[in-house]
Amino acid sequence: MRRRSTFLFTVMAFGFAFFYVPILSMIFFSFNASRLATVWGGFSTKWYAALFRNQQVLDALVLSLKIALLSATCATILGTMAGIALARFRRFRGRVLFSGLVTAPLIMPEVITGISTLMFFILLADWVGWPGSRGFTTITLAHITFSMVFVTTVVHARMLQADAAIEEAAMDLGSRPWQVLKDITLPVISPAILSGWLLAFTISLDDVVITSFVTGPGNTTLPLLIWSKVKLGVTPDINALATLIVLTVGAGVLIAGILLQRAERRRERDMQLAYRANQ
Amino acid sequence: MRATAAEGPAGTAATPAPADVLVRIEDVTKRFGSFTAVSGVSLDIRRGEIFGLLGGSGCGKTTLLRMLAGFEEPSAGRILLDGQDMAGVPPYARPIHMMFQSYALFPHMTVERNIGYGLKHERMTEAQRRDRVREMLDLVQLAPFAGRKPHQISGGQRQRVALARALARQPKLLLLDEPLAALDKKLREATQFELMNIQARTGVTFVVVTHDQDEAMTLSDRIAVMDKGRVMQVGSPTEIYEYPTSRFTAGFIGxxxxxxxxxxxxxxxxxxxxxxxxxxxxxxxxxxxxxxxxxxxxxxxxxxxxxxxxxxxxxxxxxxxxxxxxxxxxxxxxxxxxxxxxxxxxxxxxxxxxxxxxxxxxxxxxxxxxxxxxxxxxxxx
CATH class of the missing domain: 2.40.50.140 (Nucleic acid-binding proteins)
Known part of the structure; x- marks a missing residue:
């Protein structure tokens, strides 16, 4: 018994070490005074200071955030519509094809998506003269196309879970279809829409492969910047930048977790209340 | 013999509807692909009665109910409400409300807002609307729970919210799909009498779908026994029990x-x-x-x-x-x-x-x- 638990503990420790030692070492070396990324030269926060003075990094960050906000929002609108259509309209002409086309980017290799999107933009520029140059617009469009599927999947799953009778009930009580959508469907699936948006936002924010295909000169997103800097060798300011990203994401997950836990506790209390009222 | 049973005591379809007939179902058939769910059903539902649709699962009773509500259109035949043909009238435009088997309460709204939901389509002031919701809450004895969400109340209370919500707009016809199926046995008996009491007080015509013969016998003024999409017999509980016209009815009831x-x-x-x-x-x-x-x-x-x-x-x-x-x-x-x-x-x-x-x-x-x-x-x- 004792031996087995030691074994299990060791396996778990190795597993966690494999996941988190690289990240922890990166955070550790971001406070390194030395220029050399892997040689400890004393504690310093100078790389963080340098980061905030680096206009290139700040520009890339702003561009990435702008693209992520816009593409996540558009992907959420389109993805929600597709998710609802797939869940509620069980039979329409071309449903199988539609479902396949919507989910294809999920399994398509990113390189293929990237190169085909690039080819499409080049052909389009040839035929109709748009887009004249690649950059913000083309990156945003490409991000919408591959992040939409995540929203669709989440919304579709939530719609299948929800009782379709509540929509019928609203219609039965006098609401036209668009009112039902506004009053019932959207509020009920709003958590799925929100998490779909967050997924799309995150995916857009850290995409390298597809972005590198469809970007143009002078339009460097944050992941592209990191990628190009690392090609010249890992410097401590990259460590500092990555540390900040990790901390931001970590804080976000922590806050979301706390909110969810609170909601769950409230729900449990409500259930007990209902149970007591039933006695 | 089946044909005479289906036409019922009110006579043939050619005669004009008497004043006490609220719903006239004329030779209604519903097909889904090659499957016939409802086959040549003719029924008259009288004003102010509790009409039971009784049958085993897959007998077409729920399909018939959904055609009355407007969620399905008949493949053939007509449904008349107060003499008016309901063909092509969408669910939201019918003065017919439904209590769903799952209750279908809106999970993000309080009990009060659930009950008041249909009233926003009525031409009435905010104060009138509040009074009506209050009246409904009193009718189903849920006033203390007005501010609760559906998941904060018990199953029996949810059932009453669903009933109050369906009654709030004073429908001409209320459809109840297995209204007691989700309740435990003891609660079911008490609720049965409460349903009859509320029906008597509001005077709304009820159509109750059920697979439970005891429930149908207790609740209904008249019952239609259905099998394989057809109406086998229509009559009072006594007529159905004492004078069945087919082996199916005699064996199904009692x-x-x-x-x-x-x-x-x-x-x-x-x-x-x-x-x-x-x-x-x-x-x-x-x-x-x-x-x-x-x-x-x-x-x-x-x-x-x-x-x-x-x-x-x-x-x-x-x-x-x-x-x-x-x-x-x-x-x-x-x-x-x-x-x-x-x-x-x-x-x-x-x-x-x-x-x-x-x-x-x-x-x-x-x-x-x-x-x-x-x-x-x-x-x-």
Missing amino acids: MATFFEGRVQGVDGPSLRIDLPETGTVIEARAAAGLAAGQAVTVALRPEKIAISRDRPAAANAVEGTVQDLGYFGKDSLYRIRLATGKLVLVHAVNARRTGADGRVADWEDRVWLSFDPEAAIVLAE
């Missing part, structure tokens, strides 16, 4: 033992029927239309048969052996084997405390079964 036989002689309403399975010729009463030589089925309800140790002086008597008995305290159910091997169900009240346990007869006892000529249900099929 218990019965069936005997195959042949009419031997007719004398006005009196019949002499040869039942080889009993080894005797019995005396029965039946409406006109049967001739000598015709094959019939005779159904006997267990409680209409008397059981005794000595040969009774009744018109119809037959001897048998107790094969099985179920003792329930206040009554017993016997399975009696006749000389021909036929098993007959007999129900007897244990009215006396004679002997050790008060039973009329015991296992393997020889007994006499007897019944009145009026007790035999004669089915011409």
Whole structure:
């Protein structure tokens, strides 16, 4: 018994070490005074200071955030519509094809998506003269196309879970279809829409492969910047930048977790209340 | 025979609807692909009654209900509400509301807002709307729970919210899909009477779909028994139980033992029927239309048969052996084997405390079964 638990503990420790030692070492070396990324030269926060003075990094960050906000929002609108259509309209002409086309980017290799999107933009520029140059617009469009599927999947799953009778009930009580959508469907699936948006936002924010295909000169997103800097060798300011990203994401997950836990506790209390009222 | 049963007592479809008919269903058929869910159903639902649609799963009762609500359009036939053809009228434009089997409460709204949801389509002031919701909350005794969300109340309370929400707009017709199915047995009985009470107070016509015969018998003023998409019989609970017109209805509602036989002689309403399975010729009463030589089925309800140790002086008597008995305290159910091997169900009240346990007869006892000529249900099929 004792031996087995030691074994299990060791396996778990190795597993966690494999996941988190690289990240922890990166955070550790971001406070390194030395220029050399892997040689400890004393504690310093100078790389963080340098980061905030680096206009290139700040520009890339702003561009990435702008693209992520816009593409996540558009992907959420389109993805929600597709998710609802797939869940509620069980039979329409071309449903199988539609479902396949919507989910294809999920399994398509990113390189293929990237190169085909690039080819499409080049052909389009040839035929109709748009887009004249690649950059913000083309990156945003490409991000919408591959992040939409995540929203669709989440919304579709939530719609299948929800009782379709509540929509019928609203219609039965006098609401036209668009009112039902506004009053019932959207509020009920709003958590799925929100998490779909967050997924799309995150995916857009850290995409390298597809972005590198469809970007143009002078339009460097944050992941592209990191990628190009690392090609010249890992410097401590990259460590500092990555540390900040990790901390931001970590804080976000922590806050979301706390909110969810609170909601769950409230729900449990409500259930007990209902149970007591039933006695 | 089925056709006459489906047309019901109100007459044929050609006559104009009498004033007390609220819904007229005329020869309605619904097909899904190659599957026919509802087949040539004609029914009249009267103003102010509780009308039960009774049948097993897949008999088409829910499809019929959904056609009344407007969620499905009939493949053929017409549905008239107050003489107005409902074809093409969408669910939101029909003065017909539905209480769903799952209740379908809006999970993100409070009890109060659930009940008031339909009222936003009514031309009324905010104060009138509040009064109406309050009135509904009082009707279903949920005023203390007005601010709760559906997941914060019990199953029985949810059922009442669904009822109040469907009644708030004062529909002409309320459809209830298995209204008591989700409740436990004890609550179901109490709720049954509450439903009848609320129906009487509001005067709204109810159509109740159920698979539970006891529920249909208690709740309904009239019942339509459905099987395989067809209406087998329409009538009051008493008519359906005492005067079934088909073997299906006789077997579906209550218990019965069936005997195959042949009419031997007719004398006005009196019949002499040869039942080889009993080894005797019995005396029965039946409406006109049967001739000598015709094959019939005779159904006997267990409680209409008397059981005794000595040969009774009744018109119809037959001897048998107790094969099985179920003792329930206040009554017993016997399975009696006749000389021909036929098993007959007999129900007897244990009215006396004679002997050790008060039973009329015991296992393997020889007994006499007897019944009145009026007790035999004669089915011409």
